[in-house]
Amino acid sequence: MDILTLARIQFGMTTVFHFLFVPLSIGLGLAVAIMETLYVIKKDEIYKDMTKFWGKIFLLSFAVGVVTGIIQEFQFGMNWSEYSRFMGDIFGAPLAVEALLAFFLESTFIGLWAFTWDKVKPRTHAIFMWLVAIGSALSALWILAANSFMQHPVAFKINPETNRAEMDSFLGLLQNPQLWLEFPHVILGAFTTGAFVIVGIAAMNLRKKRNIEFNRKSLKLGAILGTIFAAATMMVGHQQMIALATDQPMKFAAMEAMYDDLEDGSWTAVAFPDTENKNAGFELKVPKLMSLLMGDDGNTTYKGMNTLDKELVEKYKGKHDIASFYVPVKTLFWSFRFMAGFGSVMAIVGLLVLFFLRNDKIMNMGWALFGTSLMAFAPFIANTSGWLITELGRFPWTVYGIFTIADSVSPNVTANQLLFTNIVYFLLFALMGTVLVKMILRENKKGPYYVDPDAANNHIDPLKKEEF
Amino acid sequence: MIAGLEPLHFIWFVLIGVLFVGFFFLEGFDFGVGLATRLLAKDEEERDTVVQTIGPVWDSNEVWLITAGGAMFASFPHWYATLFSGYYIPLFLILVGLIVRGVSFEFAAHSETKREKNFWQWMLFVGSLIVPFLFGMIFTSMIQGMPIDENFNIFAKFGDYVNLMSIVGGIAVTLICFIHGLNYIRLKVEGDLRVRAERLSQKLYPLLFAGLVVFAILVYTNTDFIERRPVSTIAILAVMVAAAVAAYYGSLKGKEKLSFISTGAVLAGIVVLIFNGIFPFVMIGDVAANSMKISEAASTLYTLKTMTIVTVCILPFVLAYLSWSYYIFRKRLKVGEGNEHY
Numbered sequence: 001m002d003i004l005t006l007a008r009i010q011f012g013m014t015t016v017f018h019f020l021f022v023p024l025s026i027g028l029g030l031a032v033a034i035m036e037t038l039y040v041i042k043k044d045e046i047y048k049d050m051t052k053f054w055g056k057i058f059l060l061s062f063a064v065g066v067v068t069g070i071i072q073e074f075q076f077g078m079n080w081s082e083y084s085r086f087m088g089d090i091f092g093a094p095l096a097v098e099a100l101l102a103f104f105l106e107s108t109f110i111g112l113w114a115f116t117w118d119k120v121k122p123r124t125h126a127i128f129m130w131l132v133a134i135g136s137a138l139s140a141l142w143i144l145a146a147n148s149f150m151q152h153p154v155a156f157k158i159n160p161e162t163n164r165a166e167m168d169s170f171l172g173l174l175q176n177p178q179l180w181l182e183f184p185h186v187i188l189g190a191f192t193t194g195a196f197v198i199v200g201i202a203a204m205n206l207r208k209k210r211n212i213e214f215n216r217k218s219l220k221l222g223a224i225l226g227t228i229f230a231a232a233t234m235m236v237g238h239q240q241m242i243a244l245a246t247d248q249p250m251k252f253a254a255m256e257a258m259y260d261d262l263e264d265g266s267w268t269a270v271a272f273p274d275t276e277n278k279n280a281g282f283e284l285k286v287p288k289l290m291s292l293l294m295g296d297d298g299n300t301t302y303k304g305m306n307t308l309d310k311e312l313v314e315k316y317k318g319k320h321d322i323a324s325f326y327v328p329v330k331t332l333f334w335s336f337r338f339m340a341g342f343g344s345v346m347a348i349v350g351l352l353v354l355f356f357l358r359n360d361k362i363m364n365m366g367w368a369l370f371g372t373s374l375m376a377f378a379p380f381i382a383n384t385s386g387w388l389i390t391e392l393g394r395f396p397w398t399v400y401g402i403f404t405i406a407d408s409v410s411p412n413v414t415a416n417q418l419l420f421t422n423i424v425y426f427l428l429f430a431l432m433g434t435v436l437v438k439m440i441l442r443e444n445k446k447g448p449y450y451v452d453p454d455a456a457n458n459h460i461d462p463l464k465k466e467e468f
Numbered sequence: 469m470i471a472g473l474e475p476l477h478f479i480w481f482v483l484i485g486v487l488f489v490g491f492f493f494l495e496g497f498d499f500g501v502g503l504a505t506r507l508l509a510k511d512e513e514e515r516d517t518v519v520q521t522i523g524p525v526w527d528s529n530e531v532w533l534i535t536a537g538g539a540m541f542a543s544f545p546h547w548y549a550t551l552f553s554g555y556y557i558p559l560f561l562i563l564v565g566l567i568v569r570g571v572s573f574e575f576a577a578h579s580e581t582k583r584e585k586n587f588w589q590w591m592l593f594v595g596s597l598i599v600p601f602l603f604g605m606i607f608t609s610m611i612q613g614m615p616i617d618e619n620f621n622i623f624a625k626f627g628d629y630v631n632l633m634s635i636v637g638g639i640a641v642t643l644i645c646f647i648h649g650l651n652y653i654r655l656k657v658e659g660d661l662r663v664r665a666e667r668l669s670q671k672l673y674p675l676l677f678a679g680l681v682v683f684a685i686l687v688y689t690n691t692d693f694i695e696r697r698p699v700s701t702i703a704i705l706a707v708m709v710a711a712a713v714a715a716y717y718g719s720l721k722g723k724e725k726l727s728f729i730s731t732g733a734v735l736a737g738i739v740v741l742i743f744n745g746i747f748p749f750v751m752i753g754d755v756a757a758n759s760m761k762i763s764e765a766a767s768t769l770y771t772l773k774t775m776t777i778v779t780v781c782i783l784p785f786v787l788a789y790l791s792w793s794y795y796i797f798r799k800r801l802k803v804g805e806g807n808e809h810y
Contacts, residue, residue: 074537091542114523114524168770
């Protein structure tokens with residue numbers, strides 16, 4: 001394989017793996033902060049137990065999210081040095097601010113939170129968790145400011161002498177309309193992830209009749225947060241889709257598997273596009289639904305991929321001679337349906353859970369609890385699908401319309417080096433993923449009231465002054 | 469003075485240096501503590517206590533590196549691109565070290581069997597060994613001059629990374645980190661462990677002095693630091709030796725703070741020596757014409773100005789809560805007491 005393919009595999013692999021754990025830790029972080037706040041307000045011990053138990057799972061997922069994040073940061077320089085040179089003036093700034101503003105906050109207060117149980121006032125302890133949650137949200141904001149620029153470049157100019165992109169306005173970078181769709185969508189999706197992992201695990205425990213009261217409360221809180229956030233994520237996603245139709249029409253067309261121009265406002269529910277001959281293949285269409293979704297009058301024409309490809313080839317002729325602008329249609333089409341589909345399922349299941357939680361009806365509905373427990377997987381499928389759409393749909397650009405993936409790769413890194421690092425990363429990810437899942441399941445099996453027999457004599461008196 | 473060098477270029481060159489000083493001073497003792505889990509601690513209980521000394525702070529210490537990387541990307545994109553792609557394999561191994569080390573804390577804490585816990589604690593040791601070693605190697609091979617082409621890309625051979633000076637540099641940095649970690653343990657624990665950390669460090673200082681002398685000779689023979697900047701280079705080397713002596717003195721007299729600050733100063737000295745030596749370049753080429761100037765590597769003045777404003781606004785708060793967090797965890801630990809989180 002050539003270096004470009006291998007570097008792309010590496011980027012895809014690390015991003016997908018990184019983004020399994022980042023939304024989980026962001027979402028669990030918020031949920032745990034809410035639980036601890038409830039404890040401070042209601043002084044009910046069960047909320048403290050919830051904080052501690054879900055906090056453990058949060059810490060585990062955070063650890064994996066952090067270490068894979070370092071790879072991401074280094075990877076730009078290591079694998080994509082030409083991209084870094086071209087874009088450093090713009091891309092580096094949000095990355096540096098992310099570290100300065102978010103990572104220090106997150107990492108310091110996570111240390112304080114994990115190690116000061118019973119050593120500071122409950123209220124102070126809850127504030128630590130909120131600062132962690134704010135830190136991770138800020139981190140998402142800044143990294144997405146960088147990603148938004150790649151999707152929809154604003155506030156820059158190309159210096160003709162150096163042929164590099166230069167920042168025109170830092171505030172302009174933050175006012176990127178793409179950012180204010182992408183950030184809420186991603187952060188709300190992350191909140192949904194944390195909530196539904198709680199929902200899923202709590203439902204599984206209820207089905208096995210473990211710690212009923214604890215898991216009932218967890219399930220309820222998770223379902224409330226999950227329903228709200230899943231619905232909100234979809235609402236923002238909808239706005240994003242409307243913006244996409246003009247900003248990245250090829251991505252939009254591929255998500256709908258439209259090879260030909262769409263004139264009748266119908267929406268394709270199922271399609272098996274024929275990518276060889278570039279035509280729609282088998283399709284199942286719902287009349288008028290597209291117009292309804294996009295909020296147009298029914299007479300709007302959406303350009304198909306064949307038209308767009310011709311236009312784009314013409315548009316970039318001379319500057320970027322690219323033979324084909326087609327993106328991976330099948331992946332985008334199905335990813336979109338997985339993302340939106342699982343998003344809707346989560347919102348519906350969340351509502352149903354809340355409904356059947358009244359009078360505790362759900363406790364005796366084994367099949368419903370089983371179905372609900374499967375929901376723990378749903379956010380991960382939706383998140384991964386979302387990023388596949390975002391990043392694969394950007395092909396062939398790293399910076400949309402300006403800089404190509406082929407021009408971005410490091411010229412001095414060899415295919416063998418990349419192959420070696422890909423294999424080692426894969427093995428590391430497999431190891432970490434397996435261990436993490438095993439440990440989360442194990443902690444869950446022990447449950448919130450497990451007392452380590454070895455730790456019986458490790459007792460600190462929290463009221464003693466010297467312990468502070 | 470120097471063609472094309474703007475004040476903002478200089479400020480950011482210094483700031484990158486400061487971030488690396490922060491990283492080596494702070495994460496330096498984390499590496500040393502990681503090494504002490506095998507080289508100082510005798511049993512599981514002691515090992516837990518040693519790990520606990522850095523439990524709440526190692527993560528924020530590592531952020532200094534992430535910030536240095538991000539800041540380098542933003543302020544000197546060419547430097548970032550050249551260095552990171554040019555040192556592909558060493559940096560990859562550093563990442564592997566940081567990954568296994570980074571998850572080891574949580575994974576060891578949630579292990580069920582002794583064997584499992586042992587594995588993750590070994591990962592902490594391995595990570596703490598290879599990361600400082602490779603950083604020492606990268607920095608000391610970098611200053612000897614690398615084959616950089618006209619597009620700023622490094623096409624280097626094995627010998628450009630791995631040679632006498634870079635190996636000495638790697639060992640030296642690892643050794644100083646280890647002693648620095650022992651000094652931190654002396655500050656953070658009570659009882660037998662503290663006494664043994666002191667004794668072990670005393671034995672290591674002669675080795676450190678010998679290493680510093682060899683390092684100074686190699687700086688003279690393998691770089692043009694002393695030729696180009698005789699006064700400052702020799703002054704920094706002298707300060708490093710003085711700091712090492714002070715650390716030794718502190719170890720003999722039971723003055724932990726003095727030792728800790730001094731070994732930190734030796735680590736800082738290496739960074740300062742390198743940044744002072746390469747100025748006004750960021751990368752030294754194997755032939756003089758190939759060296760990359762600070763001004764050539766830099767972002768636009770607009771970006772640098774923006775970054776400066778942001779940094780001036782945020783950094784005081786960061787430093788304030790970082791110090792506060794160290795203050796909160798100032799209590800010394802005792803072996804065998806409930807020291808785990810939760």
